[in-house]
Amino acid sequence: AAMSKKGLKLLVDSLTRSAKHFNKSEVECLVNLFDTLVARSSSQFAGAGFDRTVFRDTLHSAFGMTDDVVLDRVFSTFDRGNNGCITVVEWVEGLAVLLRGTLEEKMKYCFAVYDLNGDGYISREEMFQMLKNSLLIQPADEEPDEGVKDLVDLVLKKMASTYLLVLFLLQDYDHDGKLSFADFEKAVREEKLLLEVFGPCLPDIK
Amino acid sequence: IFSKASSSVEDIGESSSETEEDEQPVRRQEGGTDLSPEYWGIQKLAKYVKGGDPTATLIALCSMRDLNLSQEACQLAIKDTGCLEVLINLLDTEEIKCQTGSLKILKEISQNVLIRHAIADLGGLEIMVKILDSPDSDLKCLAAETIANVARFKRARKTVRQHGGIKRLVELLESISVGSSCQAKDTETARCGALALWSCSKSTKNKKAIRKAGGIPLLARWLKCSHTNILIPIVGTLQECASEPSYRLAIRTEGMIEDLVKNLSSEHEELQMHCASAIFKCAEDEETRDLVRKHEGLQPLSVLLDNSENKQLLAAVTGAIWKCAISRENVLKFQEYKTVEALVTLLTDQPEEVLINVIGALGECCQEQENRGTIRRCGGIAPMVKLLSATNRALLVNVNKAVGGCAMEPENMAVIDSLDGVRLLWSLLKNPNPDVQASAAWALCPCVENAKNSGEMVRSFVGGLELIVNLLKSKDREVLTSVCAAIANIAKDQENLAVMTDHGVVPLLSKLANTNNNKLRRHLAEAIAHCCMWGSNRVAFGEAKAVAPLARYLKAKDPLVHRATALALYQLSEDPNNCVIMHENGVVKLLLAMVGSTDDALQEAAAGCIANIRRLALATEKAKYG
Numbered sequence: 080a081a082m083s084k085k086g087l088k089l090l091v092d093s094l095t096r097s098a099k100h101f102n103k104s105e106v107e108c109l110v111n112l113f114d115t116l117v118a119r120s121s122s123q124f125a126g127a128g129f130d131r132t133v134f135r136d137t138l139h140s141a142f143g144m145t146d147d148v149v150l151d152r153v154f155s156t157f158d159r160g161n162n163g164c165i166t167v168v169e170w171v172e173g174l175a176v177l178l179r180g181t182l183e184e185k186m187k188y189c190f191a192v193y194d195l196n197g198d199g200y201i202s203r204e205e206m207f208q209m210l211k212n213s214l215l216i217q218p219a220d221e222e223p224d225e226g227v228k229d230l231v232d233l234v235l236k237k238m239a240s241t242y243l244l245v246l247f248l249l250q251d252y253d254h255d256g257k258l259s260f261a262d263f264e265k266a267v268r269e270e271k272l273l274l275e276v277f278g279p280c281l282p283d284i285k
Numbered sequence: 286i287f288s289k290a291s292s293s294v295e296d297i298g299e300s301s302s303e304t305e306e307d308e309q310p311v312r313r314q315e316g317g318t319d320l321s322p323e324y325w326g327i328q329k330l331a332k333y334v335k336g337g338d339p340t341a342t343l344i345a346l347c348s349m350r351d352l353n354l355s356q357e358a359c360q361l362a363i364k365d366t367g368c369l370e371v372l373i374n375l376l377d378t379e380e381i382k383c384q385t386g387s388l389k390i391l392k393e394i395s396q397n398v399l400i401r402h403a404i405a406d407l408g409g410l411e412i413m414v415k416i417l418d419s420p421d422s423d424l425k426c427l428a429a430e431t432i433a434n435v436a437r438f439k440r441a442r443k444t445v446r447q448h449g450g451i452k453r454l455v456e457l458l459e460s461i462s463v464g465s466s467c468q469a470k471d472t473e474t475a476r477c478g479a480l481a482l483w484s485c486s487k488s489t490k491n492k493k494a495i496r497k498a499g500g501i502p503l504l505a506r507w508l509k510c511s512h513t514n515i516l517i518p519i520v521g522t523l524q525e526c527a528s529e530p531s532y533r534l535a536i537r538t539e540g541m542i543e544d545l546v547k548n549l550s551s552e553h554e555e556l557q558m559h560c561a562s563a564i565f566k567c568a569e570d571e572e573t574r575d576l577v578r579k580h581e582g583l584q585p586l587s588v589l590l591d592n593s594e595n596k597q598l599l600a601a602v603t604g605a606i607w608k609c610a611i612s613r614e615n616v617l618k619f620q621e622y623k624t625v626e627a628l629v630t631l632l633t634d635q636p637e638e639v640l641i642n643v644i645g646a647l648g649e650c651c652q653e654q655e656n657r658g659t660i661r662r663c664g665g666i667a668p669m670v671k672l673l674s675a676t677n678r679a680l681l682v683n684v685n686k687a688v689g690g691c692a693m694e695p696e697n698m699a700v701i702d703s704l705d706g707v708r709l710l711w712s713l714l715k716n717p718n719p720d721v722q723a724s725a726a727w728a729l730c731p732c733v734e735n736a737k738n739s740g741e742m743v744r745s746f747v748g749g750l751e752l753i754v755n756l757l758k759s760k761d762r763e764v765l766t767s768v769c770a771a772i773a774n775i776a777k778d779q780e781n782l783a784v785m786t787d788h789g790v791v792p793l794l795s796k797l798a799n800t801n802n803n804k805l806r807r808h809l810a811e812a813i814a815h816c817c818m819w820g821s822n823r824v825a826f827g828e829a830k831a832v833a834p835l836a837r838y839l840k841a842k843d844p845l846v847h848r849a850t851a852l853a854l855y856q857l858s859e860d861p862n863n864c865v866i867m868h869e870n871g872v873v874k875l876l877l878a879m880v881g882s883t884d885d886a887l888q889e890a891a892a893g894c895i896a897n898i899r900r901l902a903l904a905t906e907k908a909k910y911g
Contacts, residue, residue, distance in 0.1 A: 213341035214333065230333065230341055233348045270347055272386050278340050 094171045100179035106171060113167045128164035142282035148209060149280050152192040177282060182267075185274060185281065190263050192280045201258040201277075206231045209277040234276060238266040307439050310402040324362040326352060331368035339380050346386035354393040360400050363390075369403055376412045381421050388416075388427035395434035404435050410444045417453040422474050429457060429477035436484040445485055451494040454481050458503040472515050475507060479518035486525045495522075496531060505539040513553050520548065520556060524563035533567045542573060546582035549589065554598050557589065561601035565642075568608035577605075578615050587622040596636055603631070603642035610649035617653065625656050629665035637677055644672065644683040651690025657697055666691060666700045673709040681713065682724045689728030698735040702742065707732050711746050714753060719761035726756070726767035733774040740778030750775070750784045757793035762805060765797060769808035776815035783819055791822050795829035803843045810838060810849035817856035827863040836870035839879075844887075847879055851890035858897035868898055 087110070094106045101109070113129075116137060120129035134157070135150045144150055157165055157173040165173075176184045191197075195205045207227060214226045235256045267273050275281060333345035352359050363369050375387040391409070395401045404410065413435075416428040432450065436442045445451065457478025460471035482500065485491045495501075507519045523541070526532040536542065545560045564582065567573045577583060586609070589602040606624065609615045619625065628650075631643045647665065650656040660666060669691070672684045688706060691697040701707065710732065713725035733739050743749060753775070756768045772790065776782045794816065797809055813831060817823045826832065835857070838850040854872060857863040867873075872894070879891040 210340065210344075213338045214336055215338060226333070226336075229329075230337075230344055233344055237344075237348055237351060270350075272343055272347060272382055275382075276340070276344060276347075 090167070094168065097168070098172045098175035100175040101171070109171050109174060110167060113170050128166040128169070130164060134165055144279065144282070146278055149192065149278050152195065153280055155197075156188060156191045182271075186264050186267055187260070189274055189280055190260050193277045199260065201263070203231055203235070203256050206234060206277065213278075238262055238273065238276070308398050308437065310399045312399060321358045321362060323352065323356070323359045324366060327359070327362045327368055328366040331366050331371055334368070334371050334375070339383055342375070342383050343386055346383070346390065349390055350393075354390065355396070357397060360394045360397040363394055364400060364403050369400070370407055373404065373407050373409045373412065376409065376416065381419070381424060384416065384419075385421075385424055385427060388413075388424070388431055392427055392431040392434065395431055398437075401435040401437065401441065405438075405441045405444060410435060410441060410450070411448045414445060414448045414450040414453060417450070417457070422470065425457065426474055426477040429454060429474075429481040433477070433480040433484045436481065439488060442485050442488040442491055445481075446488070446491050446494050451482075451485060451491055451500075452498045454478050454485070455495060455498040455500040455503065458482075458500065458507060472510070472512055476512075476515040476518060479504075479507070479515060479522060483518045483522040483525065486522050489529075492526045492529050492532070495526065496529075496535075501532070501535045502539065505535075505541050508541055508544040513551065513556055516548060516551075517553070517556050517559065520545070520559040520563060524559050524566060527563050527566035533570055533573065536563070536567050537570065537573050537576060542567070542576040542582070543580045546577060546580045546585065549582060549585040554592075554595050558595070558598040558601045561586065561589070561598070561605045565601060565604035565608055568605060568611070571612060574609050574612040574615055577609055578612070578618060583609060583615060583618045584622055587619060587624045587627065590624070590627040590631070593631065593635075596639060599631075599635070600638045600642060603628070603639055603646060607642045607645035607649060610646050610652075613652055616650050616656070619650065620653065620655065625650050625659045626663055629660060629663040629668075632665060632668035632672075637680060640672070641677070641680045641683055644669070644680065644687050648683055648687035648690050651687065651693070654694070657691050657694045660691055661694070661697050661700060666697060666706075667704060670701060670704040670706040670709065673706065673713065678718050678721055681716070681718075681721045685710065685713065685721070685724035685728045689724075689731055692728065692731040692735055695735045695737075698732065699737065701732065702736055707736065707742060708746055711749050711752070714756060719759065719764050722756065722759070723761065723763040723767045726753070726764065726771045729771045730767075730774050733771065740781055743775055743778065743781055744784075750781060751788050754785050754788040754790045754793060757790070757797065762802060766802075766805045766808050769794070769797075769805070769812040773808065773811040773815045776812065776818070779819065782816060785816070786819055786822060790816060791825045792829050795826060795831035798831045798834035803841055803846050806838050806841065807843070807846045807849045810835060810846070810853040814849065814853040814856050817853070817859075823857055823860040823863065826857060827860055827866065832857055832863050832866040833870050836867060836872045836875075839872065839875040844882075844884065847882075848884055848887040848890070851876065851879060851887050851894060855890040855894040855897070858894045861901050864898045864901040867894075868902070873898055 091103055091106050091110060094110070095101060095103050098106065116129045116133050117126055120133045131151075131154050134154050135147075138144050138150060138153065144153075154165075155161075157169050159169055160166065176188050180188060190201070193201050193205065193209065195201075195208060207224075210230050211224070211227050213230065235258070239256060239258050239262050327349065330345045330349050334342045337345065354360065363372070372387045372391055375383045376391075378384065391404065395404060410432065413428045413432050417425055419425055419428075432445060432454070436445055445454075455478070458475050460475055482495060486495060504519055504523055507515060508523070510516060510519075523532070523536065523545075527536065536545075542564075545563050548556055548560045549564075551557055551560075564573075564577060564586075568577060586602055586606050589598065590606075593599055606619070606628070610619060625647065628643050628647055631639065632647075635643065647656075647660060647669070651660070660669075669684060669688055672680065673688065675681055675684065688701065688710065692701055707729070710725050710728050714722055716722055716725070733743060736742050753768060753771060756764060757772075759765055759768070772785065772794075776785065794809060794813055797805070800806060800809070813826060813835070817826065832854075835850055835853055838846055841847070854867060854876070858867060876891040876895050879887055880895070882888050882891070
C-alpha cells in the first residue's frame with residue numbers, strides 16, 4: 080500500500096531510533112528495498128510484508144547464505160510476530176543486528192537461531208541436527224554418525240562445562256547436556272570464534 | 286640440547302652482527318615407543334579439521350586450544366600426526382575464522398624450536414606474510430605474533446624478508462594517531478608488528494630492509510608512546526639495530542635519545558634494560574654522548590647501578606656508563622653522582638659481561654685525576670690487579686687500560702707494584718692476542734714512569750726485556766706503537782737500555798721507520814731519541830738507515846710528531862755522519878721553521894740539532910780550506 084510522504088518520514092524516523100545502527104538515509108534505502116520485496120511477494124499479506132520464500136532468496140543473493148535449516152531459523156528470528164510475514168519494522172530492525180549488531184545483540188541473535196525449538200536451550204539433539212552434514216569425509220570403518228556425535232560432545236565439553244560443573248555442585252547434575260544462553264554468552268566472550276559455532280548465520284565481512 | 290651452529294656460507298653474510306648462535310633443532314631422546322595420549326587426542330581432532338566443513342573445523346580448532354599447548358608432548362604430537370600441515374593449509378584458505386583459529390594454535394606451539402623449524406620447512410612463513418595484507422586486524426596481529434616466534438632463526442628471518450614481509454610489518458606500525466591518545470586497537474596492531482620486527486631485526490640485511498621500508502620514523506613516533514607493552518618491542522628493535530651506524534645517526538637526529546633517557550626511569554626493568562642497551566651502542570658517537578648528558582641521562586644510569594640483582598640490566602647499564610664516560614664532561618658529571626664508588630663495589634662477584642663494562646667504565650674515568658685517587662681509596666686496585674689473570678680477551682683489554690690509568694698516580698703505583706701488578710702486565714705481552722698485547726704495553730708506560738726503583742723492577746722480570754724488544758717484530762701496528770712508547774720509557778734507565786741494545790733494539794726500531802702513520806711515527810721517534818743515549822747507538826741508527834725517513838716526518842702536519850722527531854734528530858745529530866744525511870735531506874730548513882715554536886721542548890731540540898749540523902759544516906769548511 081502506498082504511503083504518504085509524511086507517513087514515510089514518520090516511519091523512517093521511528094525506525095532510525097529503534098534500529099539504532101543505521102542513519103536516516105540508510106533506513107530509507109532499506110524501506111525502499113522492502114517495498115520492492117513486497118511487490119515480488121504473494122499478495123496474501125495485502126502488502127503488509129513479504130513471505131519466507133522471498134526472504135530466503137534475498138538473504139541468499141545478498142549474503143550468500145545457503146543452509147536451509149539456518150535460513151529457516153533466521154526467518155523465524157526476524158518474524159517476531161510469528162505470522163509468516165516480515166513487516167518493515169521486523170525487516171529493518173532485524174538487519175540492524177545482522178549487519179551492525181554489537182556483540183551482545185549478535186550473541187542473542189545467534190543463540191535464537193540455534194535454539195531450534197525456541198525453548199531457551201540448545202539441546203544435544205538440536206546440535207546434532209545442525210552439525211550432521213558438517214563432516215564431509217567419514218572413515219569407512221566408523222558408524223556414520225559417530226563423528227558428528229563426537230563433535231557435539233566436543234562442543235558441550237567446551238561450552239557447557241562450567242554449567243555442568245555448577246549443576247553438579249548444586250546437586251542438580253543434568254546428564255542431558257544442553258546449552259543455556261548464559262553458557263553460550265560466557266563461552267563466546269572468551270572465544271569469539273564460537274559465535275557461529277553451529278554454522279554461519281551472519282553475513283561474511285567480504 | 287642445542288648443538289653448535291654450523292651456518293652455511295650464505296648465512297654468514299646474512300647476519301654478521303649476530304652474536305648469538307643460531308639454534309639447531311635437536312629432538313630429545315624419548316623414552317618408550319608408545320605414542321603419547323596427546324597424540325591420539327590430536328589425531329582425532331586433526332581428522333575433523335581435514336574432513337570437516339569450516340564449522341566442524343572451527344569446533345575442532347577451538348577444542349585443540351584447550352589441550353595444554355605449552356607442553357612439549359602436545360606440540361610434538363601436532364607435528365607427528367601431520368596436523369601441522371593441516372593447520373598451515375588452513376592458513377592458505379580465504380576463511381578468516383579458520384585462519385584465525387589455526388593461527389591461535391600456531392602462535393602457541395611455535396614457541397617450540399622443532400615446531401618453528403617445521404613451520405618454516407612447510408612454507409608457513411610465506412603464507413603468514415600474505416595474511417599481513419588481510420583487512421581483518423585481529424588476523425594480522427596473530428600472523429605478526431606468530432612470525433615473531435618463528436623468526437628466531439636465521440633462515441626464517443631470511444624467508445620473511447624474501448617474501449616482502451619486512452615491508453608489510455613496517456606498515457603495521459603506521460597508524461592514524463599517535464600521541465597521548467594511543468587508540469587501543471592501533472596500539473595492538475603496532476605492538477604485534479613491532480614484536481615481529483624485533484625478531485627479524487637480528488639479521489643484518491633485515492636491519493637494512495627495515496630502514497629502507499621507512500621504519501625508522503615510525504619507530505621514533507611510537508617511542509613517544511607511554512604504553513610499556515608496545516615500548517618494549519620498539520626499544521628492543523632499536524637497540525638491536527643500533528649496531529648499524531645509519532640507525533645510530535637516525536636515533537640521534539630524530540630526537541630519540543631524549544625518549545630513551547626518559548624511559549630509563551620506567552618501572553619495568555625489561556624496558557630499562559633495552560633503553561640502556563640502546564644507549565650503550567649509540568654512545569660510540571660523541572654527539573650522542575653529549576645528548577645523553579644534555580637530557581640528563583647520566584644520573585638515572587648511575588642510580589640503576591644499585592640494582593645489582595638483575596644481571597642483564599646491570600650489564601646494559603654498566604655498558605652505557607662505560608661508553609658515555611669516554612667524554613670528559615660526562616666523567617665530571619659522574620663524579621657528582623659518586624658513580625666511581627658504585628662501580629668499584631661491582632668489581633667482585635659479577636658475571637663476566639658485567640665486569641667487562643665496569644672495568645671499561647673505570648678505565649675511562651681515570652681520565653680525571655680525582656677518580657684515580659677515589660679508586661684507590663675505595664679499595665678498587667686490588668680486585669683490578671686480580672683481574673689481570675683473567676682469560677677473557679675483552680676483559681683483559683679493559684683491565685689493562687684501567688690499570689694503566691690508575692698507574693698514572695704514584696700512590697696508586699705503589700699499590701699496584703706491591704700486588705705484583707707490573708709483572709702480571711708484563712706477562713700479558715706473551716698473550717697471543719694483539720689487542721691484549723697492545724693494551725698491556727700501553728699500560729706499562731705509566732707503570733715504568735711512576736714506579737719506585739723502576740729500572741730495578743724492570744730488570745727483575747726474567748726475559749722481560751728480550752720479550753718486549755722482540756715484539757717489535759709484530760705485524761700489528763697498535764702493538765708496534767705501544768711497544769715503542771714503552772721502550773721509550775724503559776730506555777730512560779741506562780742499564781736497561783744496554784740490555785735492550787744487546788737484544789737488537791736499534792735495527793728493529795730502524796726497520797719500522799718507513800711508516801706514514803703519525804701515531805707510530807711519534808712514539809717511534811721518541812723511542813729512537815731515548816735509545817740514542819747508549820754507547821754507539823747513534824751511529825748504529827745512522828747505519829741502519831733510520832735518519833732519512835725521520836727527516837720526512839718533519840713534513841707531517843702533527844705537532845706531536847714534530848716534537849718527537851726533533852728530539853730524535855737532535856740526539857742523532859751528535860754523530861757527524863748523521864748530520865751529513867740530515868743536511869742532504871733538507872732537515873735544516875724544516876727545523877728552522879720550528880725554532881720559533883711555542884713548544885719549549887721542540888724549540889730547544891730544533892735549535893740544538895741545527896747547531897750541531899752547523900758546527901759540523903763549519904768544521905768541514907775549515908778542514909777543506911785549512
